[in-house]
Amino acid sequence: MSKSTRSRRRARSVAALAGSVTALSLLLTACGGGKSDSAKSATAADTAGITAAKTAAETYRTAPTSIGVTKPVGKPIPTGKTIVNIGAGPGGLGTIIMQNEMAKAVGLLGWKLKFIQPQAPTPQLFQQALDQAIALHPDAVLINTVEVAPVANQLAKLKAAHIPVISNTAPDPSGGPIVMQIYGVDALGQLATAIADKILADMGKPGTIGIADIQGYTIINRYVEVFKREIGKRCPSCELVTTAVSAASLGTTAGSDITNFVRAHSGMDALFVGYDGMGTNLFSAARSAGVTLPKTYSLAPAPASIPSLADGQLTASAAFDQGEEGWRTLDALARVFTGQTDSALEQDAKYPRPMVWSKSFGNVPAKPSGNTFPDVVENYRDQYKKLWGK
The missing domain is CATH 3.40.50.2300 (Response regulator)
Structure with a gap:
């Protein structure tokens, strides 16, 4: 076999291998199974902001012990209302x-x-x-x-x-x-700020953050804006991409809608579901579609989401x-x-001070039964009774 023949065969083999790799990469990207390199160079402002976010996130690891109301009613409370x-x-x-x-x-x-x-x-x-x-x-x-x-x-x-x-x-x-x-916005904005800090702490560097907002709920839209401002302040180089699902899709197509949003932005480093109720069928929808979700975060977790927090499918959520x-x-x-x-x-x-539940924090509570929610402030009922003289 001549040297030129061997060279041509090696060239054809390399070309075929390159074509196979390219086809596989395209297939993975189309299915959401691959993650493009969305790494961004960190500026000094990014580094300082993300460091501050890591420090802040640690303060959300433990539960507040007080309801924040300290002054007793102090007068006889009328009955019969x-x-x-x-x-x-x-x-x-x-x-x-x-x-x-x-x-x-x-x-x-x-x-x-x-x-x-x-x-x-x-x-x-x-x-x-x-x-x-x-x-x-x-x-x-x-x-x-x-x-x-x-x-x-x-x-x-x-x-x-x-x-x-x-x-x-x-x-x-x-x-x-x-x-x-x-x-209102002030209180829920604190939760939005807390989960923004947790996302940046987990990312550790600038990247792309997807946001799933919802149509028709102004209070959610407002605190999502607070979330965006916190990300922008802490990480100016971070890129935000946003979608807004319809309120009518809750419990039906919301999970599929968010999955399609993730598929369209394959380089996403984190996903923030603005209202946890939008994501109740997100993980099953993503599995059915063959889409790999990035680290996923939410605000106001539903009781049904707590097992997903415990096993790490839902990376973290700001408890409400x-x-x-x-x-x-x-x-x-x-x-x-x-x-x-x-x-x-x-x-x-x-x-009261916000709290973030996360498997990485080791603080996810047990799933409650029925339409109940784990207590964030452990003995809050007793604290209110004391304020009422009961």
């Missing part, structure tokens, strides 16, 4: 958990609690729910996740009737038609205890009913 709580729709599991905890607590205060659950989180159905509440002539009304503007007429009627309204986890500030906002929020809301009402609205605004609107 009727409270109407408007839910956030069947998909709003957090408000269901909150309702269940309030149902346990109202008996201590001698109050009655009625629950009105809209069939979907639409302005029209929230308006109808509030009209039902007004017809019941309650002593107070609670609203959840709903903005003030679409229900302004109903809120005006309640204010004219001197019926206080407390809002939970919504974007509007305290004041005007609502007595106070409990756990809406059961405790229910007790906090009743504490605020106890102060309002005793003429201490300023005390409620001072005490109950504050958020």
